[in-house]
Amino acid sequence: MAIDAATVRKVAKLARIAEPEERIEPLARELNGILTWIEMLNEVDTDGVEPMTSVVHQGLPMREDVVTEGGDPAKVLANAPKAAKDFFVVPKVVE
Amino acid sequence: MSDLTKLTLKSALEGLESKAFSSVELTRAHIEAVESARALNAYVLETPEKALEMAQASDARRAQGQAGALDGAPLGIKDLFCTEGVRSTACSKILGDFKPTYESSVTANLWRDGAVMLGKLNMDEFAMGSSNETSAFGPVINPWRARGETTALTPGGSSGGSAAAVAAQLCLGATATDTGGSIRQPAALTGTVGIKPTYGRCSRWGVVAFASSLDQAGPIARTVEDAALLLTSMAGHDARDSTSLDVATPDFASFVGKSVKGMRVGIPKEYRVDGMPAEIEQLWEQGIAWLKEAGCEIVEVSLPHTKYALPAYYIVAPAEASSNLARYDGMRYGLRVDGANLTETYEQTRAAGFGEEVKRRILIGTYVLSAGYYDAYYLKAQKVRRRISDDFDQAFERVDALLTPTAPSAAFPLGENADDPVAMYLNDIFTVTVNLAGLPGMSVPAGVDSKGLPLGLQLIGRALDEGSLFSLGGVIEQAAGFTARPNRWW
Numbered sequence: 202m203a204i205d206a207a208t209v210r211k212v213a214k215l216a217r218i219a220e221p222e223e224r225i226e227p228l229a230r231e232l233n234g235i236l237t238w239i240e241m242l243n244e245v246d247t248d249g250v251e252p253m254t255s256v257v258h259q260g261l262p263m264r265e266d267v268v269t270e271g272g273d274p275a276k277v278l279a280n281a282p283k284a285a286k287d288f289f290v291v292p293k294v295v296e
Numbered sequence: 297m298s299d300l301t302k303l304t305l306k307s308a309l310e311g312l313e314s315k316a317f318s319s320v321e322l323t324r325a326h327i328e329a330v331e332s333a334r335a336l337n338a339y340v341l342e343t344p345e346k347a348l349e350m351a352q353a354s355d356a357r358r359a360q361g362q363a364g365a366l367d368g369a370p371l372g373i374k375d376l377f378c379t380e381g382v383r384s385t386a387c388s389k390i391l392g393d394f395k396p397t398y399e400s401s402v403t404a405n406l407w408r409d410g411a412v413m414l415g416k417l418n419m420d421e422f423a424m425g426s427s428n429e430t431s432a433f434g435p436v437i438n439p440w441r442a443r444g445e446t447t448a449l450t451p452g453g454s455s456g457g458s459a460a461a462v463a464a465q466l467c468l469g470a471t472a473t474d475t476g477g478s479i480r481q482p483a484a485l486t487g488t489v490g491i492k493p494t495y496g497r498c499s500r501w502g503v504v505a506f507a508s509s510l511d512q513a514g515p516i517a518r519t520v521e522d523a524a525l526l527l528t529s530m531a532g533h534d535a536r537d538s539t540s541l542d543v544a545t546p547d548f549a550s551f552v553g554k555s556v557k558g559m560r561v562g563i564p565k566e567y568r569v570d571g572m573p574a575e576i577e578q579l580w581e582q583g584i585a586w587l588k589e590a591g592c593e594i595v596e597v598s599l600p601h602t603k604y605a606l607p608a609y610y611i612v613a614p615a616e617a618s619s620n621l622a623r624y625d626g627m628r629y630g631l632r633v634d635g636a637n638l639t640e641t642y643e644q645t646r647a648a649g650f651g652e653e654v655k656r657r658i659l660i661g662t663y664v665l666s667a668g669y670y671d672a673y674y675l676k677a678q679k680v681r682r683r684i685s686d687d688f689d690q691a692f693e694r695v696d697a698l699l700t701p702t703a704p705s706a707a708f709p710l711g712e713n714a715d716d717p718v719a720m721y722l723n724d725i726f727t728v729t730v731n732l733a734g735l736p737g738m739s740v741p742a743g744v745d746s747k748g749l750p751l752g753l754q755l756i757g758r759a760l761d762e763g764s765l766f767s768l769g770g771v772i773e774q775a776a777g778f779t780a781r782p783n784r785w786w
Contacts, residue, residue, distance in 0.1 A: 204663070216618060216662040217625070218655055219643035228659065231717060235660060238718050239607040239673070245680050252678035253685060255509055256495045256734025256759075257539050264535065276397040280629035291627050292638045 204232045300325035301465040305369055305522035308468055312358065312368045319358070319368030323351035323412050326370040330414060330466050335786040338461040340375055340433045341383055341416040350412040357410065366529055367410025372467035374458050375416040376423055377403050377513075378502040382413075386504040387431040388421045390649025391630045400502025401534045402471060402513045409529045414467050418457030421651045422621065423478055423506045426723035428456030429710060430653040438486060438707050439464040439782035442747035446785075449707040449749070452482030452723070458516045459486040463782060469517040469526045473503060475510045476609055477703075477727025480739035483516050484702035484752025487741040487780060489523045489769065490516045494759045495734035496541035497527075499534030507616035508539075510609075510731040520740060520769040524548035527762070543760065551766035557591030559764065562695035566602035567726055569704065575745045576701045583699055583742055583753045586775035587768065595695050599687040604680050605729040606721060611664050611677035612732070617654075618661025624649060656717065685733040692758050697768055700726050702739040702752035730756055738765040741778040750780065 204212075206225045209232065213220040220228060274287040283290035300322050303311065311317055327344045347370060354368035378384045378396035385391040399407070407413075420430040427450040428436045438451040439460055451460040455472035459482035462470050472479040474492035483490030491514045498513040505511065515526035528548045534540045563584060568577070584594055626632035626645030633644040650658070664673035691698065704725055713720040730737035736759070739752040753772060757765045 208663070209659070212659050212663045212666065215666060216658050217622075217639070217642040217646055218650065218658065219640070219647040220655075221647075228656070231656060232660060232663070234718060235610060235656075236663075239610060242604055242607050242611075242676055242680050245601065245604055245683060247676060247679035247683065250679040250682050252675055253682040254678060255539070256685070256732075257541070259541070261538055262535070262542070273397075279397050280394050282626060282630070282632035289627055292634070292641050294638050 203236050204229050301329045303468070304519050305468040305517060305525055306519070308369055309366070313363070319351040319354040319412060320348060322368060323347050323370045326414055326467060333464055333466050333786050336437050336439060336460050336464055337434055338418055338436050338457045338464065338466055339372065339415045340385070340387060340418045340457070343382060343413055343415045346382070347412050347414050354410050354412060364408065364410035366406060366525065368412060369468050370412040370414045371406065372414050372417045372458060372461045372470040373403055374419055374455055374471050374473060376419060376473050376504045377471055378504070379403055379413065379416065382416065384416065384504070385432070386422050387419050387433055388649065388651070388654065389432045389631060390624045390646070394629055396502070398502060401499035401536060402503065402530045405529050405532060406471070411529070417461055417470060420454035420456070421654050422504065422617070423454040423473055423475055424617070424653050424657055425453040426477070426481060426720055427710065427713065428453040429714060430651050432651060435710050436460045439786065440486060440707060440749055441782070441785065442749055448710050450485065450710050451707065452485035452703070454478040455482045455516060459483055459488055459490070462486070462488045462516050462518055464786070469515055469522055471513060471530065472516045473511060473513050474731065475506050475613060476731050477724035479514045479516060480727045480737055480752070480754060481703045481723055483739040484741070485707040485750065487750030487778065488516050488518060489520050489738070489740055490514065491523050491527060491738040491762065491765065492730065492736065493527060493531060493762055494541070494736045496539050497531045497762070499532070499537040499540045501534055501536040505620040507613040508620060509616060510613060520766060520773045521549055521552045524552055524766050546763060548762060548766050551763040552770040554767040555591070556587070556767050556771050558593065559697065559768070560593045560595050560695040561587050561768070562595050562597035562691050562698045564597050564599045564602065564691070564698055564700060566599050567700045569725065572701070572704055573745070576704070576751060579743050579751050579753065580699070580701050583772060586772055587699065589775070590771045597691040597695060597698070599691060599729070601680065601683045601687050602729060605684050605732055606725055608677040608680040608684065609728045609732060610660070610721060611673050612681060614657040614661035615665050615674050616661070618658045618665065621654070621658055653717070681732045684729055688733045688735060696758070697764050698756040700754045700756065702726060702754040706745050706747070706749040706751055726754060735759055736762045736765055738769050740769045740772045742772055742776045743778065744780055748780070
């Protein structure tokens with residue numbers, strides 16, 4: 202089995218999702234089910250194949266390095282769970 | 297119910313132009329239809345005041361001879377599109393009461409052309425699902441029922457609300473999005489037309505991101521021509537999306553009704569999968585016969601890596617999703633659940649805000665991108681993706697388009713695949729290849745099964761050749777004479 206309970210806990214930590222203890226074993230089973238099915242990709246010979254990162258056959262467009270939008274803090278903060286003056290209010294990070 | 301909701305988009309626009317009725321009358325008829333169809337759960341937000349305001353403005357424009365291409369036509373908008381000042385949630389609890397302060401480029405294009413917004417349509421949470429059951433607002437009920445039965449069926453997903461609303465005549469057309477089949481599979485399950493255009497045709501700006509290298513917007517409509525009218529308005533270059541293609545948008549409706557004589561249509565033998573219902577196999581044969589009668593040359597082709605598309609997708613899409621959905625941290629918008637410290641606040645917010653399928657995909661994505669597994673999973677999947685794309689390139693050296701079934705089954709009962717993620721994923725087996733290769737794909741209703749449920753055929757084209765799909769789709773639509781509508785029970 203590729204994924205055990207410890208791996209689920211580690212991945213959940215990396216993904217910043219609190220998973221309750223009773224979900225750890227079921228998740229290990231579900232994720233293993235999916236990954237076992239995905240294993241069939243190993244049948245494909247991909248030696249020398251260039252990985253495909255984009256289907257768009259054009260380079261990234263360039264533009265002048267100038268401000269195009271912005272300058273509206275009220276709009277930026279309109280949906281903030283907590284805001285004060287022109288700032289987001291977030292939990293304390295540095296003690 | 298008023299006959300005005302039974303019109304096609306095309307005939308409604310003609311009626312508006314000839315002053316047979318006003319946009320306010322047309323919009324009011326649709327608002328009433330929406331209000332009386334809440335049992336379907338297709339709309340997660342109705343915006344009747346806004347709709348009437350937009351309809352009045354449209355009537356005023358038309359009176360002054362300044363009507364746009366879609367002026368006065370009431371549409372439904374999938375909740376994945378950000379709409380300025382109107383709650384947009386991607387049907388996730390984590391976006392809470394999010395009211396964008398901007399408008400998505402695709403919807404802005406529709407409003408530029410005069411369309412009217414009836415409200416926001418239900419969908420699977422963050423477009424992750426094939427049955428609409430992962431929505432935080434609960435599933436959409438398919439307006440179609442099996443003959444003589446009352447079992448609630450899925451309209452498919454993720455654009456289940458869009459498909460159900462169009463099928464039940466709760467709008468003249470709807471926006472939708474497709475990352476692995478989310479326009480075409482629900483279109484097939486509801487007897488509607490859906491097209492996912494070439495990647496880059498429609499701007500992704502203002503569309504809540506799921507898997508950025510795969511996501512594309514497109515319309516769901518009741519006819520091929522209506523889908524063409526909507527896509528012509530929705531598409532177009534947008535500097536705010538760096539993957540938006542800087543190409544002219546053709547008048548897609550001009551391709552509908554064009555002769556397809558001499559066109560070569562490929563039949564990929566790998567799409568004959570084990571366990572496919574005989575009725576779908578027969579419909580496919582019927583589709584081949586219709587295209588032959590219309591003068592197409594039918595060519596058997598091979599897409600040898602087809603069966604690897606779905607597992608490759610279930611690495612690429614969750615990987616991109618885990619990265620895209622990292623933005624939901626409870627700090628700038630949406631839900632925040634306070635924990636003892638910053639990390640706990642993140643963890644509690646995301647635990648409370650995301651549903652089970654979204655969490656599962658974020659965890660898979662995080663796992664395949666994590667140190668030590670990247671090469672084995674993510675890089676491998678990207679190489680397989682290249683193989684799949686190469687298969688299409690080779691096929692399109694010999695043919696102009698491909699014909700396949702859209703989905704491996706008709707609409708199934710809600711709850712059927714709820715505890716088996718892989719069984720649910722198999723719904724997209726015929727549609728997901730197109731997303732990986734960035735090609736256009738269209739689902740056209742082509743018949744009903746023995747229970748009276750709709751079935752669709754899929755057309756796949758070369759990049760930027762939606763035109764051929766509209767021509768071929770029009771031929772299938774006409775040959776099939778698909779006029780079946782769900783019997784109103786809601």
